[in-house]
Amino acid sequence: MALQVYDVACFLLFAVELYHMLAHVLIMCGIRTLPRKDLVRVRLYFMLDTLTVFITSFLLTNRLKWLATLQIIQHLFYFITWDKSYMAKRIIDWSSLDWFKNQPRRPQIDSFLGTLFDVLVHAAMMYVIGEQMSMISLLLAMVTGPTVLYAVLFNSKFAWTSPNKVPRWIEKRVGKLALDEE
Numbered sequence: 001m002a003l004q005v006y007d008v009a010c011f012l013l014f015a016v017e018l019y020h021m022l023a024h025v026l027i028m029c030g031i032r033t034l035p036r037k038d039l040v041r042v043r044l045y046f047m048l049d050t051l052t053v054f055i056t057s058f059l060l061t062n063r064l065k066w067l068a069t070l071q072i073i074q075h076l077f078y079f080i081t082w083d084k085s086y087m088a089k090r091i092i093d094w095s096s097l098d099w100f101k102n103q104p105r106r107p108q109i110d111s112f113l114g115t116l117f118d119v120l121v122h123a124a125m126m127y128v129i130g131e132q133m134s135m136i137s138l139l140l141a142m143v144t145g146p147t148v149l150y151a152v153l154f155n156s157k158f159a160w161t162s163p164n165k166v167p168r169w170i171e172k173r174v175g176k177l178a179l180d181e182e
Contacts, residue, residue, distance in 0.1 A: 007133070009060055011141050014129045016052050018145030021122035026153060027095050028115040030163055035173035036096035038159045043082040049118075050075040056125040063128045071121040074114065089178040091115075100163035101174045 026032040034042070050072050057068030081088045093099055094111040130138055153160045161170050 006060075007137060009055075010129050010133050011137050011144075013052060013056050013060060014126055014133065014138070014141040015145040015148070017056065017122045017126045017129065018142065019149050020049055020052065021119050021126065022146060022149050023153065024115055024119045024122070028112065028119070030100065032153045032160050033095065033097040033100065033163055034159050034161075035170060036092060036098040036175060036177065037173055039092055039096045040083050043079060046075045046079040046082070050079070053121060053125055056129060061128045061132070064124055067121055067124060071118065074117070083178065086179075093177040093179055096177075097161060097163055097166065097170070098174050098177055101166075101171075102177050102180065 023032075033039075053068050053071050053075075057064050077085075078088050078091065083089060083092060090108070091111050091114065094108050095115075133141070152158065156167075159170050159173060161167060166174075
């Protein structure tokens with residue numbers, strides 16, 4: 001049986017949506033974080049995140065366009081105002097290793113709920129893609145997404161770390177929170 005372009009697209013998008021969902025959960029729960037200075041540099045991630053939702057909803061499945069539109073608006077706002085607006089600085093601070101090192105983790109319900117919304121959008125996109133995949137393709141994508149995530153977020157060459165066990169070279173990258181400087 002030959003693989004069709006559609007099948008490959010479903011496989012790749014499911015794996016990437018799973019990657020996004022798991023990465024957001026790890027960040028939201030404070031399991032893996034980046035120093036703020038490094039997090040500021042990954043602004044393009046918001047565009048990639050948005051692009052996968054757009055492709056899944058509008059081009060691949062033609063479903064959940066209303067949900068995708070909300071997520072796209074949210075992400076475009078953060079992409080355009082990255083490290084400039086109060087809300088963008090707030091989400092960067094809250095998502096960063098610096099947040100753990102500069103103060104006790106204060107709850108930020110809006111940041112938590114916004115990230116939870118994003119997690120649920122990625123889960124919904126996985127569901128609509130998964131309905132169209134074979135069981136073997138689905139299982140392979142469910143292995144690929146976390147494997148790539150592990151290779152990135154748990155790679156000792158990158159600045160991703162656990163707030164409870166920060167290597168010295170990463171500790172040196174931690175600074176002040178942007179909103180503390182204002």
